[in-house]
Amino acid sequence: MNRREFLTKTVGTGVKTFVFGNLVCTTAELLQDKKSFANSASKKEEPEKVIFGFLVDTRKCIGCGSCVRADKAENGVPEGFFRTWVERYTFFPNGRVLVDSPKGAEDGFWPVKEDKERTLGKPYHHYFVPKLCNHCIDTPCIQVCPVGASFETKEGVILIDQKRCVGCAYCVQACPFGTRYINPEKGVADKCTWCYHRTTQGLKPACVEVCPVKARIFGNISDSESEISKLLRDNRVQVLKSYLGTRPKTRYIGLDSGVI
Amino acid sequence: MKFEKHYGRLLGVLIGVAACFVYARSILVPKDFGKLGHFRASAIDEIKALPVQHVGADKCKDCHNYEYEQWSGPKSLHKQKVKCEACHGPGGHHIAKMNGEPIEEDPRRDLKVPDSMVVCSRCHLKLTGRPEGQPMLADLNKHMTEPDGTKKEKCVSCHNPHTQSVYP
Numbered sequence: 422m423n424r425r426e427f428l429t430k431t432v433g434t435g436v437k438t439f440v441f442g443n444l445v446c447t448t449a450e451l452l453q454d455k456k457s458f459a460n461s462a463s464k465k466e467e468p469e470k471v472i473f474g475f476l477v478d479t480r481k482c483i484g485c486g487s488c489v490r491a492d493k494a495e496n497g498v499p500e501g502f503f504r505t506w507v508e509r510y511t512f513f514p515n516g517r518v519l520v521d522s523p524k525g526a527e528d529g530f531w532p533v534k535e536d537k538e539r540t541l542g543k544p545y546h547h548y549f550v551p552k553l554c555n556h557c558i559d560t561p562c563i564q565v566c567p568v569g570a571s572f573e574t575k576e577g578v579i580l581i582d583q584k585r586c587v588g589c590a591y592c593v594q595a596c597p598f599g600t601r602y603i604n605p606e607k608g609v610a611d612k613c614t615w616c617y618h619r620t621t622q623g624l625k626p627a628c629v630e631v632c633p634v635k636a637r638i639f640g641n642i643s644d645s646e647s648e649i650s651k652l653l654r655d656n657r658v659q660v661l662k663s664y665l666g667t668r669p670k671t672r673y674i675g676l677d678s679g680v681i
Numbered sequence: 682m683k684f685e686k687h688y689g690r691l692l693g694v695l696i697g698v699a700a701c702f703v704y705a706r707s708i709l710v711p712k713d714f715g716k717l718g719h720f721r722a723s724a725i726d727e728i729k730a731l732p733v734q735h736v737g738a739d740k741c742k743d744c745h746n747y748e749y750e751q752w753s754g755p756k757s758l759h760k761q762k763v764k765c766e767a768c769h770g771p772g773g774h775h776i777a778k779m780n781g782e783p784i785e786e787d788p789r790r791d792l793k794v795p796d797s798m799v800v801c802s803r804c805h806l807k808l809t810g811r812p813e814g815q816p817m818l819a820d821l822n823k824h825m826t827e828p829d830g831t832k833k834e835k836c837v838s839c840h841n842p843h844t845q846s847v848y849p
Contacts, residue, residue: 572720
């Protein structure tokens with residue numbers, strides 16, 4: 422055969438196969454869809470999605486430190502390290518600010534020392550800010566882990582695989598909120614997990630459970646009728662260090678602009 | 682381009698290095714890595730299986746019914762807010778010990794009968810930073826001194842922590 426015949430035969434066959442094949446596949450898909458649609462309409466859809474959220478109401482916090490003690494007991498946090506802590510901000514005249522967190526507020530707080538009051542004056546504004554891992558959406562910590570030990574679960578909780586972690590502490594450096602530490606007993610990175618071992622069983626995290634004034638709220642934010650969803654809708658909500666763009670999932674009510 | 686002899690050696694070295702790398706990777710990377718994402722999938726179940734330490738007030742009720750009834754009474758202010766484990770510590774180890782299960786000792790998880798002067802002050806001492814709605818004491822000394830001059834030793838000398846009532 423000559424060139425023209427060759428081309429006509431091959432391209433022609435190709436185009437015909439393509440068109441016919443498309444027809445067959447599309448019809449098959451449509452038939453499939455009809456079947457599965459009919460099936461799914463009669464039975465329940467896949468299980469309800471759970472996305473966890475955390476809300477801290479700084480207007481209510483009394484700085485008792487129950488959350489810090491409960492978290493240490495629940496998760497075996499070593500001495501001198503904290504997965505959650507409370508900071509106190511005290512504003513004095515002349516624009517001076519005192520930020521303290523004695524032992525992470527493990528034993529609560531004591532009155533501001535008298536010598537500070539003498540030098541700085543009487544405080545005119547003060548509040549407590551509990552802090553914990555923010556479980557960010559665009560985490561710096563997962564990005565930098567060289568071995569894939571830091572990861573996000575389907576509920577949106579950021580966890581550490583302590584068997585895989587090599588203890589390089591890159592994530593400890595990367596977290597801008599200072600929530601991670603290297604556990605001296607295990608030699609690997611550690612942080613708040615929103616008590617994943619409790620929340621997957623329907624319990625609340627230990628710190629939420631013991632807070633006497635309900636300053637910490639935890640729940641499923643994809644359920645629009647849950648307590649936390651209602652609070653998120655009804656209140657003015659902020660996050661820490663929003664300018665860094667990590668998109669934290671731990672939200673705050675009543676967060677002052679002076680909080681670092 | 683003619684295939685010179687030294688090309689062969691170079692190719693051999695490259696293939697050798699690549700083969701070593703692939704072999705090492707197959708040993709070092711865990712089998713379930715990458716199934717659910719860039720992490721070891723079995724880590725999730727390992728974390729879920731960690732023991733729960735704070736058991737909740739209802740578990741305390743089984744043995745400490747008297748205190749539980751006091752705490753859950755209609756006038757008890759602590760009931761709506763402060764649970765057993767907030768003052769006493771986590772109940773997990775205590776229940777396991779009472780049931781005779783072998784438990785590794787951990788001082789962080791021991792139960793305590795709190796020293797009321799320390800524990801009550803944590804919430805009820807007047808402090809800079811505490812919101813106004815919280816019942817607070819500014820002067821402990823004054824509060825602990827009776828009108829006739831006698832001094833009470835502890836908070837629990839007058840107050841029942843489970844009911845908040847003042848002892849007769």
